[in-house]
Amino acid sequence: MNFNNLSILFFLSIALSLTACKKDDGNVANPENPNENEMITTVQVLLTNTANSTDQTKVTFRQMQGLRTSLSPFVETMRLKANTTYSAEIFLLDESKTPADTISNEVREEGDEHQFFFKVENANLTVSYDDADKNGVPIGLKNIVKTGEPSIGSLEVILKHQGEEKPKSGNGNELLGSTDVDVNFTVEIE
Amino acid sequence: MKVRILLVFALLLFSSMVCAQVDSANANTCRFRLEGDVKDGETNTILPGAMIVIDGGAGTVSDDVGHFHFTNLCKGKYKITVTFLGYKTIVQTLDLNENLYKTFILHSDSCLLESIIITSSKPVYESSQSVQEISGRALDRTRGFSLGESLKGIAGVNTLQTGPSIFKPVIQGMYGNRVLILSNGVRLEGQQWGSEHAPEIDPFIADKIKIVKGASGVLYGSDAIGGVILVEPRPLRSKSGVGGEFNLAGFSNNREGVVSGIIDYSVKQVKGLSFRVQGTLKYAGNSKTPDYYMRNTAFREQNFSWAAGYKREEWGIDIFYSQFNSKIGILSASHIGNRDDLIRAIKSPVPLETSGFSYAIERPYQEIYHELGRLHAFRKFHNKSNLELILARQFNDRSEYDKHRPYKDQLKDGPQSRFKITTYTGTVYLNQNYFKKYSGTWGLSFIQQANTVRFRSFIPNFRSYAGGIFLTERRKFESLELEGGLRYDYKWMRIYKYENGVIISPSFVFSNISGTIGAVKTIDDHLKVRLNIGTCFRPPAVSELFSDGLHHGTGRIEKGDKKLNSEYAYNTSLTFDYKFKKIYGEVNLYNNYIKDYIYLVPGRELDSSGINYVPEFESLISGTSPVFRYVQTDAMFTGIDLTFNDSLSKHFIFSTRLSLLRAYNTKARENIILTPPANMENGLKYSFNRIPSLKEAYLKVGNTIVLQKKNVPSDQDLKAPPKGYTLWSLETGFGVMAGKQELYFTITVYNLLNKKYRDYLDAFRYFTDEPGRNFVVRLKVPFDLSKK
Numbered sequence: 001m002n003f004n005n006l007s008i009l010f011f012l013s014i015a016l017s018l019t020a021c022k023k024d025d026g027n028v029a030n031p032e033n034p035n036e037n038e039m040i041t042t043v044q045v046l047l048t049n050t051a052n053s054t055d056q057t058k059v060t061f062r063q064m065q066g067l068r069t070s071l072s073p074f075v076e077t078m079r080l081k082a083n084t085t086y087s088a089e090i091f092l093l094d095e096s097k098t099p100a101d102t103i104s105n106e107v108r109e110e111g112d113e114h115q116f117f118f119k120v121e122n123a124n125l126t127v128s129y130d131d132a133d134k135n136g137v138p139i140g141l142k143n144i145v146k147t148g149e150p151s152i153g154s155l156e157v158i159l160k161h162q163g164e165e166k167p168k169s170g171n172g173n174e175l176l177g178s179t180d181v182d183v184n185f186t187v188e189i190e
Numbered sequence: 191m192k193v194r195i196l197l198v199f200a201l202l203l204f205s206s207m208v209c210a211q212v213d214s215a216n217a218n219t220c221r222f223r224l225e226g227d228v229k230d231g232e233t234n235t236i237l238p239g240a241m242i243v244i245d246g247g248a249g250t251v252s253d254d255v256g257h258f259h260f261t262n263l264c265k266g267k268y269k270i271t272v273t274f275l276g277y278k279t280i281v282q283t284l285d286l287n288e289n290l291y292k293t294f295i296l297h298s299d300s301c302l303l304e305s306i307i308i309t310s311s312k313p314v315y316e317s318s319q320s321v322q323e324i325s326g327r328a329l330d331r332t333r334g335f336s337l338g339e340s341l342k343g344i345a346g347v348n349t350l351q352t353g354p355s356i357f358k359p360v361i362q363g364m365y366g367n368r369v370l371i372l373s374n375g376v377r378l379e380g381q382q383w384g385s386e387h388a389p390e391i392d393p394f395i396a397d398k399i400k401i402v403k404g405a406s407g408v409l410y411g412s413d414a415i416g417g418v419i420l421v422e423p424r425p426l427r428s429k430s431g432v433g434g435e436f437n438l439a440g441f442s443n444n445r446e447g448v449v450s451g452i453i454d455y456s457v458k459q460v461k462g463l464s465f466r467v468q469g470t471l472k473y474a475g476n477s478k479t480p481d482y483y484m485r486n487t488a489f490r491e492q493n494f495s496w497a498a499g500y501k502r503e504e505w506g507i508d509i510f511y512s513q514f515n516s517k518i519g520i521l522s523a524s525h526i527g528n529r530d531d532l533i534r535a536i537k538s539p540v541p542l543e544t545s546g547f548s549y550a551i552e553r554p555y556q557e558i559y560h561e562l563g564r565l566h567a568f569r570k571f572h573n574k575s576n577l578e579l580i581l582a583r584q585f586n587d588r589s590e591y592d593k594h595r596p597y598k599d600q601l602k603d604g605p606q607s608r609f610k611i612t613t614y615t616g617t618v619y620l621n622q623n624y625f626k627k628y629s630g631t632w633g634l635s636f637i638q639q640a641n642t643v644r645f646r647s648f649i650p651n652f653r654s655y656a657g658g659i660f661l662t663e664r665r666k667f668e669s670l671e672l673e674g675g676l677r678y679d680y681k682w683m684r685i686y687k688y689e690n691g692v693i694i695s696p697s698f699v700f701s702n703i704s705g706t707i708g709a710v711k712t713i714d715d716h717l718k719v720r721l722n723i724g725t726c727f728r729p730p731a732v733s734e735l736f737s738d739g740l741h742h743g744t745g746r747i748e749k750g751d752k753k754l755n756s757e758y759a760y761n762t763s764l765t766f767d768y769k770f771k772k773i774y775g776e777v778n779l780y781n782n783y784i785k786d787y788i789y790l791v792p793g794r795e796l797d798s799s800g801i802n803y804v805p806e807f808e809s810l811i812s813g814t815s816p817v818f819r820y821v822q823t824d825a826m827f828t829g830i831d832l833t834f835n836d837s838l839s840k841h842f843i844f845s846t847r848l849s850l851l852r853a854y855n856t857k858a859r860e861n862i863i864l865t866p867p868a869n870m871e872n873g874l875k876y877s878f879n880r881i882p883s884l885k886e887a888y889l890k891v892g893n894t895i896v897l898q899k900k901n902v903p904s905d906q907d908l909k910a911p912p913k914g915y916t917l918w919s920l921e922t923g924f925g926v927m928a929g930k931q932e933l934y935f936t937i938t939v940y941n942l943l944n945k946k947y948r949d950y951l952d953a954f955r956y957f958t959d960e961p962g963r964n965f966v967v968r969l970k971v972p973f974d975l976s977k978k
Contacts, residue, residue, distance in 0.1 A: 028640045031651040031686045031693060038596050040811050063811050073809055106597035161527070161594045165543065175534065176542070178593055179527030182813035 035096040040103050042093040043157060043183050045078070047086040047145060055081075061183040064096060077186045078155060080125075086145040087130065090116065090157065092181065108141055113163050116140025117174045123153030123187040135168045147189045155185045221668050221712075225259035226292035228252045228272060231429050235972060236326045237296060238886070240274040255326045261715050272296065288666070297429060316671055318708025318722040319406065320346075320765045320778040320831070325398040327886070327923070331936055333968050334439030334448040334472070337371075337391045337399075341419070344401055345847040346778065346831030348866040351952040352386040353521050354444065354477040354961050355489045359389070360951065362403055362780060363827045363851045363865040364416025367731045368757075371419045372410065374510055376564055376582040379613035379639065383649070383733035385953060390514045390560035390586060392493035394437065394450040394470045397424035403831070404780055405761035407704035407726025408675035411635060411658050415726050415759040415784065426464035426499045426508065427454035431976025438971075443964035444487070445547065446474035462501045469494035475549040476519075480944045480962035485545035486519040486552055507567040514560040519551040523957045525593040528813030529746075536909055536956045553595065557605070559587040578619040586611045608644040613637065630663035630675075641732070648739050649732050650687035656680060662706070669712040677704045681729055685736065700729035700756050720765040730754040734788050734820045740810060747808050747817045748790065754822060758785045775833040775845075787825035787855070789862065792905055793817035805905075823857040827865075841878060847871040860903045867899040867914070867950055885925035886934075892919040899950045912955055915947035934970040939963065 042062045049055035057080065063073035080086065094101040107114050111133035117140065118127040126146045129138030140159075162177030228240040236256025243249035244260060245268055252258045265287050272280040277296035284290070322344050324332070332340035338349040338357030348360040358365050371378040371389050380390045393399070400420040402410075410418050427433060432455045439448040450470040457463040472491035476483045492515045499508030523541030526532045535542055564582040571577075589605035596602055617635040635658045642651050662675030684697040706724035713719060737750040763780040793806030793816070806817040829851035836844045853865040875890040899911035921938040944963040948955040 028642055028651045028653050029686050029693075029695070031642075031688060032644055032647065033691075034647055034688055035691075037645055037647075038598055038601060043811065061811070063809070073811070101598070103597050110597075163593070177527075178525060179531050179813055180594065181811055182528055182530070183811060 038101075038103075039094055039096065040092050040181060041095045042091075042100075043181060044091040044093065045157070045185070046089045046091065047078070047080065048089075049081070050085045050087055050144075057086075059185055061185065062095065073183075075183075075185065077188055079188050079190065080145070080147050082124075082147055082150045082189050084147050086147075088127070088143045088145045090141050090143075092159070104141055107159070108139065111139040111141075112137070113161060113166055114139060114180075115160055115162060115166060115172045115177075116143075117158045117160065117172070118143075119156040119158070120187075121154045121156075122151060123155065123189055124148030124151045125153070125155065125187060125189065127155075129171075133166075137167055137170065137172055149189070151189050153187050155187050156182070157185070158182045220262050220264035222263040222265065222286050223259065223261050223289040223712075224263055224268075224270075224286060224292070225257070225290075226294060227256045228258065228274070228294050228296060229256060230277075231295040231297040235435075237274055237277075240272055240277075240294075240296065242294075243271045243273075244268045255328070295428070316710040316718075316720070317402070318671075318673055318710050318720045319724070319763060320403045320720070320776065320780075321400055322403070322776075322833075323398060323400045329396070329399065330934065330968065330970055331921070331923070331938070333394070333437050333450070333936075333970070334441065334446070334966070335393065337389050337393045337419075337421070340393050340399065341401065343847065343871065345776075345833050345871075346403055346829070346849045346851075347401060348849075348869065348951060350385055350864070351949065351954070353524070353952070353954045353958075354484065354487050355474070355518050356386055356388045358385065358387070359419060360866060361401060361417035361419075362782065362829060362831070362849075363853050363862075364782075367413055368416040368728060369419065370406075370410055370414040370417075371421065373421045373512075373562065374423055374564060375566065375580050375617075376562060376584070377411070377613075377615055377637070378562075379584050379611065379615075379637075380558075380560055380586040381588050381609050381611065383731045386520075386556075387588070388518075390516075390558055391421055392450075392470050392491070392495070392512070392514055393421070394452070394493070395423050395468060395495055395512060396421045398422045403778060404722065404763045405704075405724045405726035405759045405782065406706075407679075407724065407759075408660050408662060408677040408706045409631070411637075411677075412656070412679050412681070412702070412704075412726070413728045415728050415757065415761075415782070423497075423510075426466060426497060426501070427456040428464070428501075429976070430456045430458035430461070431974065433972075433974040433976065435973070436971040438969045440967050441474070441964055442966070443961050444474045444477040445549075446472065448472045460500075462506070464499050464501070466497040467494070468496070473549070476545065476547055477961040478547070479959035480946045481959065482540060482544040483547055484521055484958055484961070485541065485543050486522040486550075486554070488549050488551050489516065489518040490551070491516040503570070505567070505569045507565070510562075510564040510566070512562045514558070516556075516558045517551055518556045518558075520554040520556065521954055521958060522552070522554070522593065524954055525554045527594075528810075529815045530813060532908070532956075538957075541958045553591050554593040555591050557589045557591070559585075561585050574623040576621050578621070580615075580617045582613075582615045584611075584613045584615075586613075605645065607646040607648060609641065609649070610643075611639060611641040613639045628663055628665055630661065632661045634659050646739065647687070648737060648741075650685045650736050652683055652685040652732055654681060654683035656682070671710040672708070673710075674707045675705065678702075679704070679727070683729075683732075685732065687736065696752070698729075698735075698752075700727075702727040702756060702758070716768060716770045718767040720763075720767070722761075722763050722765075724761050726759045726761070728757045728759075730756065730788055730820075737820070740812075740815060747810075747815050749793070749817060749819045751820050754788060754820065755786050757787055757822075759783070760785070772837040773835065775835050776831075777833075778831040780827075780829055780831075782827040784825045784827070786822040787862075788820055788822055789825075789855075790818045790906070791821050793819045823855050825862060826852075826854045826856050828852050828854075841876055843873075843875045843877070845873045845875070858903075861901050863902045863906050864951065865899075867911070868897040870895045883926060885927075885932075887924035888922065890921040890923075892921065893917065894919075896949070909956055911950045912948035915945060915949075917945055917947070918942040932972055934972075936966075936968040936970075938966045938968075940966065 041064050044060050047057045059076040059078045061075050092104040128144045130144050131139050131142040159181035160177040161180050165176045228237040238254050240252045242258045250258050270282050272294045336357045338359045341347045346362050350358040350360050350365050381387050402418040406414040406418045434453040437450040452468040455465045470493045475488045477487045495512035497510040522543040562584045566580050568578045588609045590607045592606040615637045619633040621631050623629045637656045639654045658679040660677035664673045680701040686695045704725045708722035711719045735750045735752045737748045741748045761782045766777045794803040795806040797804045807814050808817050832848040834846040848870045850868050853862040871894050873892040877888045894917045897914040919940050923936040925934045941963050946959050
């Protein structure tokens with residue numbers, strides 16, 4: 001290698017590092033408002049009586065995660081009529097923004113990567129899926145809820161992000177993926 | 191059984207020390223020492239086997255690392271002759287009236303009338319701390335490894351891992367913010383607060399890596415509670431012409447390829463003007479345990495650096511720039527949403543997600559950029575004093591991508607958190623020799639930092655300014671050297687963060703005095719004793735003050751405490767260097783007491799009855815997780831590091847490295863978690879020269895024994911420490927000539943028996959086994975184009 005080649009190499013690397021020399025673009029004294037981040041602050045379940053569409057109940061679980069000043073979340077109790085069939089739609093909201101972002105729209109768009117799972121304890125309640133992704137596997141944003149005799153218990157709503165792992169057929173597999181949402185509602189069937 | 195092995199070694203060591211003392215009786219008045227290194231002036235590599243003769247009489251040969259020494263020399267003039275076949279002989283006269291350290295640089299015989307340059311001739315300053323070094327062939331054996339992994343061979347140095355690609359060095363049980371890394375004389379400032387944040391350094395820059403064990407606050411400043419790692423590049427080329435080195439490495443387990451090159455050039459027309467360019471590429475796929483591939487553990491690295499310098503006898507100036515870029519896949523199965531996922535992942539005997547081999551990196555991954563620019567200048571004075579100035583700017587940009595992409599389209603391919611930190615450092619040293627018999631280093635240092643955080647803010651923005659002033663002095667007596675030092679540090683920091691919707695900006699001040707005293711006593715040819723007592727402080731890291739949120743790797747909510755004080759370490763270390771006939775090595779005993787040691791404990795709160803304390807949990811929308819809080823206690827780190835070598839015969843060397851540590855929380859009266867279990871490394875090396883075409887050929891069998899960590903509190907960890915393990919390795923190394931070109935090969939098989947094991951200091955021990963068998967081939971090609 002002669003002198004010229006070497007100097008070219010050397011000056012090339014200097015040029016590279018000059019262009020590379022990066023600066024901190026942020027302003028230290030103006031931190032980013034945590035509210036500007038994307039987060040799920042709210043889970044809402046809208047239950048509509050299939051026999052009477054004016055009979056609607058909406059229950060909310062809300063926690064402003066980015067502004068965790070009050071630690072305990074706001075949770076409403078799910079009060080349902082006995083021996084009734086409801087269609088239940090789940091909304092995920094980011095209420096730290098104005099207007100609130102509806103994150104559940106994105107979950108629907110990426111239905112083949114996500115799935116809701118439900119766990120009922122003590123209440124006479126069954127949940128069945130009423131939607132499906134492009135492969136025919138349930139997503140769980142829309143469901144049918146059937147109540148039985150009066151009872152008190154709980155309903156756990158879990159959203160799993162499963163990415164490519166989500167099954168391409170069947171009814172889904174709860175054991176896969178990571179948990180995006182895991183909230184508990186008290187259920188009272190009267 | 192294992193305990194018995196340890197006992198045998200302890201006994202062996204003890205007996206060798208006794209022998210050494212018996213031999214110390216024949217003292218005499220001629221006590222001066224002349225030692226040094228022999229190097230090749232073209233390739234700047236060490237030269238083992240060079241002959242060094244004083245006054246045509248006593249002679250010695252430079253050892254494996256190019257080192258030689260004469261002891262018990264009387265005061266007076268000596269003529270020294272250094273010869274090595276194929277090189278020009280050096281003849282030099284020197285006046286010996288103190289211990290001297292000399293580096294002789296030999297130049298190839300074929301080059302015409304190049305004057306011989308002896309680069310350094312300085313009195314030897316013995317550190318009273320234990321300082322260990324990796325260089326030459328020992329460093330060649332680690333080429334392609336990350337910095338942390340390269341240091342594993344030193345007793346008392348371990349690594350804290352996050353899977354097969356992220357290694358943080360651990361010195362005598364301490365890591366992260368408690369270990370300082372100096373790259374080319376500059377404090378490395380990245381985001382060292384996270385256990386999954388590896389040092390942003392390309393080890394190929396280094397010609398030498400030194401470890402200073404124990405608190406070293408006076409010379410290096412705050413934070414150096416556990417020790418200091420010095421990454422030192424070789425000096426710029428002094429002889430005119432072009433030279434350099436290429437390194438190649440291939441790894442079978444993750445099918446990794448590494449290419450690195452360094453080209454040095456010294457201008458013939460302008461004496462003292464030199465340039466260097468250097469670069470490294472790494473490309474690796476998924477690692478494989480004996481049973482399965484670790485999904486998404488591929489990584490890439492691209493680094494380069496350049497330097498230019500102008501050096502005269504009395505003064506010199508040089509600039510250095512380096513850039514580090516890496517993208518590291520994080521084991522898919524380790525990224526979890528909440529506590530339940532984590533417990534499920536831990537219970538599963540194999541990772542919940544495995545895969546075939548792939549070079550692809552998918553979410554989750556990290557992307558790290560680090561650049562360092564440095565200006566260095568020195569001026570020498572007639573009385574052997576000199577003044578040195580180092581100014582540097584660093585910029586670190588770290589992005590973390592979660593497994594789950596953000597939902598919104600505009601954020602979709604972006605990271606979930608991003609940290610940028612800019613650091614300016616300045617240091618002035620005066621190495622003074624004004625007063626007879628005294629010498630020392632005085633200095634001033636300054637550091638300014640600005641940190642910004644985007645997206646998920648685990649730590650806040652901050653700005654800080656810190657300064658230090660220090661003074662160390664040494665006094666030499668015949669066989670005794672005493673040293674002492676003092677330092678004052680001041681740090682101011684202001685943080686900026688949102689709380690309840692408004693920006694708050696509290697400021698913090700930390701200031702402290704640290705000190706050190708030490709002694710080095712050369713008892714005789716066989717034994718040297720070093721004693722050091724030093725203190726050091728560490729202001730709480732911003733993560734310890736302000737963490738607030740779910741830590742994805744551990745499935746817990748971590749909370750800082752802004753009322754934390756600085757940690758203060760009182761470190762005592764006693765080191766014996768012994769050399770008795772065929773046995774040589776080092777024993778280092780240490781005790782590091784840390785007042786106000788900061789660590790994480792599970793939070794406790796009163797239950798509904800108001801009487802009993804129960805674990806504290808917090809509900810997030812993604813589920814419920816336990817709360818861990820940063821608190822302070824007092825801690826005692828006590829241990830022994832042992833290096834033992836026995837030249838069994840002309841061809842065989844047996845060597846052992848042993849480290850034992852007890853890390854104890856003296857307030858809670860329990861052991862401290864995540865400190866290294868007892869571990870030992872043994873090697874049997876057979877050097878041979880039967881095959882004339884092979885140079886420096888050897889075969890080596892190695893084994894590593896790591897015991898199970900015992901008696902750690904179970905409520906601070908999710909899983910009990912894994913069982914101990916034993917690994918075997920096999921290695922051969924040799925140099926061959928391909929025409930006129932020298933080639934050095936090292937071929938190693940790590941984990942020879944394909945052992946299935948988990949390591950206590952690997953954060954992914956919850957999820958996966960460690961990698962299985964790994965064949966590694968390394969090739970070093972030194973070259974010099976000015977020879978002809």
